[in-house]
Amino acid sequence: MSDAAGATRARLPKQVPYIIGNEACERFSFYGMRNILVQFMVSSVILAYLPESAREGAAKDVFHSFVIGVYFFPLLGGWLSDRYFGKYNTVLWFSLIYCAGHACLALFEDNRNGFYTGLFLIALGSGGIKPLVVSFVGDQFDESNKSLAKVVFDFFYWIINFGSFFASLLMPLFLRSYGPSVAFGIPGLLMLIATVIFWLGRKQYIRVAPTRGEDPDSFYNVARTALTTEAEGQGRPGLRVLQAGVAVAAAMLLCWAFKPAFWPQDFGFVITACLALGALIGFGGVGVSMQLERARGRHSDPAIDSVRAVLRVIIVFALxxxxxxxxxxxxxxxxxxxxxxxxxxxxxxxxxxxxxxxxxxxxxxxxxxxxxxxxxxxxxxxxxxxxxxxxxxxxxxxxxxxxxxxxxxxxxxxxxxxxxxxxxxxxxxxxxxxxxxxxxxxxxxxxxxxxxxxxxxxxxxxxxxxxxxxxxxxxxxxxxxxxxxxxxxxxxxxxxxxxxxxxxxxxxxxxxxxxxxxxxxxxxxxxxxxxxxxxxxxxx
Incomplete structure (x- = not known):
């Protein structure tokens, strides 16, 4: 085939603009509400029960707890997509949750429970779709047009910052001039538009079926084999390390529940749950690393080497x-x-x-x-x-x-x-x-x-x-x-x-x-x- 013929065949998938449009509106909605959150809470009735001197600290706590949720829930979205529903269905359903969260912010500007429910739903919705949209774009390309994928990914990153720029610039003005219902309502409207745009392309998307956990060389399967395989005369020290991590995590959660005298009073559920998760990741990573070679022979060498690479990358990310x-x-x-x-x-x-x-x-x-x-x-x-x-x-x-x-x-x-x-x-x-x-x-x-x-x-x-x-x-x-x-x-x-x-x-x-x-x-x-x-x- 000639280069000219190949260039003629390399066309942008017609469904990609739906995903790009969805991302532009979604990013505007997210940064629009996120970047006025602290400013709103400090002067709102949401924190009116606190002394004025304590409101800034409380607003920061709420904001960073929200951010923790946004970046934790990708684990849930990725797992549901991979195991059960596929990317399209997971993105669509989490987008609807996302819209409900925005509605709560706009409707419950003076109701603490309603407002916090909205933040939780936005964290769940935004986090749930976060690991999926970019990879869903990649699914739309094949060998005939993969040369255009990099162009689309570059534009994808650009549109994220484009939406963030205008949201960061305009939403504080709407909050100042029209109040929180409008300032939170506009991002909600943009998220609804994002969801509709994504839905409109439903008949044209390439949908890669979920793996349903059937990959024998997945990270989880290799790690489990490494931890459970016995070596004669050596015991299973890596498994013991993991069990120690589970015990530490459970102890932290019990301390949060029963609040013994030595447990810091300001360590609420979010802090405690994150510390427990950190213990599981840290102890589990060390445990798997100690026994990883035991999985060799039961899994492919590239899979085992890649698990070891992931464990090293975790340290880089931790730093x-x-x-x-x-x-x-x-x-x-x-x-x-x-x-x-x-x-x-x-x-x-x-x-x-x-x-x-x-x-x-x-x-x-x-x-x-x-x-x-x-x-x-x-x-x-x-x-x-x-x-x-x-x-x-x-x-x-x-x-x-x-x-x-x-x-x-x-x-x-x-x-x-x-x-x-x-x-x-x-x-x-x-x-x-x-x-x-x-x-x-x-x-x-x-x-x-x-x-x-x-x-x-x-x-x-x-x-x-x-x-x-x-x-x-x-x-x-x-x-x-x-x-x-x-x-x-x-x-x-x-x-x-x-x-x-x-x-x-x-x-x-x-x-x-x-x-x-x-x-x-x-x-x-x-x-x-x-x-x-x-x-x-x-x-x-």
Whole structure:
């Protein structure tokens, strides 16, 4: 077949625009409500039962608990899709749950239980579809048009940031001018439109049947074989480690239920459940690693090697959790800081007709992402290579974590100026937003490239599940820190530094990121890189 004929046949699947349209509206709806959540809660009747001094901390707790749910529920969505319903049905049904959650926010702006129910449903719906939509796009391509897949994926990522940009810019204005019912109702309407668009393409989609757990070389099956296989005279130490993790997790949940005197009172269900999950993953990973070779002979060698690669990647992802603890606070801590700053309407260069609220500064993030990614690929990385420095995936991720720490140093210096009593222009927040976004591109965009190369095709779903959990544990760090600063001894220590609580925590998180970056760099030096991209023969 001639190249011309091949080019003629390579056409964009006509069903892909339905998925792209769905994603654009869904991302607008998600970031539209997410980025006004803290701003709304601080001044709403939802937290009116608390003293005014405690509302900001409570709003941050609610926000980060919500984020934990958003990045935990991909486990459920991915499992239901793979085992039972397939991607299309799972996305559609979770989208309806998503719409119900938005409706609750709009209808129950003054009802705590109704509002929190809405947040739970949005976390469930958004998380449930998160691991599926991108892979569903990939399912629509075959050998005849796979050359167009990269173009679609690039546009897919661009449309996510496009929707996020306009949602972050406009929704604070709607909240300010028309109130929470309208500000939360518009994202709900966009989610309904997203669901309808997705449904309209139902007769044209390629639907890959669920595996129903029948893959004999799946991560779970290989791990189970490794843990349960006995070796003569050696016992099963890995299984004992896993059982210890189960015992620790169960003990944590029992402490939450019965609240013994030694258990911190501020450790609610969300914190406890995340700690228990962390214990299961940590102990389970060590246990499987100890006995993995016992699965050899019962499973294929590539499957066993890929499970080992996944276990190594989990450590890499765990070391990025401090980054996510800093990154997600741009929608909580930084918004609250911005509310104490002065919007520079008197400056000729400030777009006063558009930017009126501190929470709108979050629009800088997607705007800068769309600019930084091409800058890095076209200018920065080639320049570094010319200077003899190869920006490998792990090096980029380590530097990204470090840049997030620099961003929080700058935010802390801004806070010191605010605490000094002088008016501080909101424009100063441009610097930490730019630094944090640069760090995000180095960490987030690179991590997906890195993870894809480290495991076989069958393990890529497991890799993505653990990647989403990195954000869950990032918000857990924030909840643990917020709980700690309610302790009298910690409060006294902060007071002894001469810093305000806000400034102290900003510098604390910066140091946290620098330590994580150093540990990441040490681990990266000994990490054995894999290459599981398809060969030309496999792609042909």
């Amino acid at each position: 990025t959790t401090p980054f996510w603890s800093l990154f997600d606070q741009k929608a909580s801590t930084w918004v609250l800081q911005g509310k104490t700053m002065v919007v520079p309407h008197d400056q000729w260069w400030w777009p006063s007709f558009l930017v009126k609220e501190a929470s709108q500064m979050q629009a800088l993030n997607p705007l800068l992402v769309m600019a930084i990614i091409p800058f890095n690929n076209i200018v920065l990385y080639p320049a570094l290579r010319r200077w003899g420095f190869e920006p490998t995936a792990l090096k980029r991720m380590g530097w990204g974590i470090a840049f997030s720490g620099v961003a929080w140093i700058v935010a802390g210096m801004i806070q010191l100026s605010i605490d000094g009593g002088d008016p501080v222009s909101l424009a100063w927040q441009i610097a930490p937003y730019a630094l944090l976004t640069f760090g995000e591109v180095l960490v987030s965009a690179t991590a997906l490239e890195f993870a894809y190369s480290q495991a076989t095709q069958a393990m890529k779903g497991v890799i993505m599940a653990f990647w989403y959990l990195a954000s869950t544990f990032g918000s857990l760090w924030v909840l643990l820190t917020n709980a700690a600063v309610r302790n009298d001894a910690v409060i006294s220590h902060i007071a002894g530094t001469g810093l305000s609580e806000n400034a102290f925590l900003m510098f604390f998180f910066a140091v946290f990121a620098f330590v994580a970056a150093a540990v990441f760099a040490l681990y990266a030096r000994t990490y054995p890189m894999q290459d599981h991209y398809r060969t030309a023969a496999e792609a042909a």
